[in-house]
Amino acid sequence: MAGFALRVKTKSGHQVVNTLTKDSSIKELKQVLSTLSNIPVNRLQILSGYPPKILDVTQDNLNLANSGITSGDTLILEEKIGSQSAPEEKPARKHVEDPFDCPGILMKNVVPADNSCLFTSVHFVLNGKVDESGNVAPYMRQLVAETIKTESQQYDEAILGKPVDEYCTWIQDDKSWGGAIELAILSNYYGIEIAVVDTMNAIINRFGEDQSYPHRVFLMFDGIHYDPLYMESLDGGKIQTIFSSEDDRVLREAVQLAQEAKSSRQFTDVDKFTLKCMVCNVFLTGQTAAQEHAQQTGHASFGEV
Template identity: 40%
Template sequence: MEGAIVRRVIPSDNSCLFNAVGYVMEHDRSKAPELREVIAATVVSDPEKYSEAILGKANEEYCAWILNPEKWGGAIELSILADYYGREIAAYDIQTTRCDVYGQGNSYSERAMLIYNGLHYDALAMSPSEGAPEEFDQTIFPVQSDRTIGPVEALALNLAKDEQRKRSFTDTGSFTLRCGTCQIGVVGQKEAVEHAQATGHVNFEEYK
């Protein structure tokens, strides 16, 4: 099989999940506002399925929250977007090299892939070669009868393992961050999120 799996960097602007999905589905890194609307519309239309127990907040409150461009997406949003596009979305976690496939079980015939470092999502694509222009990227892969995407799957996993070896992930339970706005130090994702909510500051940098 010709080509290489490459990581296409998505800007770190709190909408990386949505823009990474936009890139793999439509080669468009600016889909976040539209995809946030899709998620809010899906959630509000089915309050039984998307209850407070699932969302962690009231349905209406969640819809307002996810429309805020400062808020991050995760598993709930990926499963909704898989259904919206009618394709599986595989997310490779660099720290554990685990792959979670959203939309699995719906017999979708195609899959797209993302990679996650604990804080940030980038897009994965098959390129004819490492330095080839992005317009040659293939980001949608046919799902085979064994529910894999064939050799592409091993290449994506190898890339995740390479990134893990380089330690290019953030251990969100114990990492230390400094707020780039006020220079306060926080430990772990929970403290970072609390600080962001209290101050509106979202410019964090990792420090050892």
């Protein structure tokens, strides 16, 4: 059944909701948005369009297909001021919004090496789970392409390394690997700092650092592959993937993780590593050669030798 991809803007940033379908009800939509924003349903105000207008979401049994809300819409969530409705208990916070001082261990969640590991990892840290629909990577690739076209003065040929239209076509190919450009765009789109633990150089590259975003997420990069990082509580229960951008404790732990990974050589030298194409058995040296081979042949399955 076709899903709904809704861009949701709250006071803490942007997120994408893709757990609903056209048959979901207005009541289900409000429950999802209430949990996401931590605003009680009876105080939730939803706006859409430009200029933004308040949506009528009083018909709980109406499904989204008949509500006027379509997949791809941007919804703005606000809390009603001075509502006379009876007090309602706030929804339980998602695990990613738990108190930031929870003790735990920063760990890596390994995602598939399918050329979309960056997008899979970003989705994991934003939602606390691996995407099983297969829709997230294509959606993020399209988002990147649309952003580049819209902001072509910022993302010009000199930055992209190829003409704008060519890059936009390239990044939407599921055989293409995302990198710094995609991380910068996704950081800005979701309104969150993305800190990348570089295990080759034992440093942290922070995308969106200059935007004063209130929250931060962590990825690990070994030279060719991205994995998401999460904090596992000491009692083995809930996990946390979104942290306060002022939480230097977690940032220090990430730096230590990078140093430990480098000292144990948990990285890949992208200029020297050897790959074997698992389709035609050709041996390739370095990331660039692998990307060119994938573009020329359409082969997307590689094994490191």
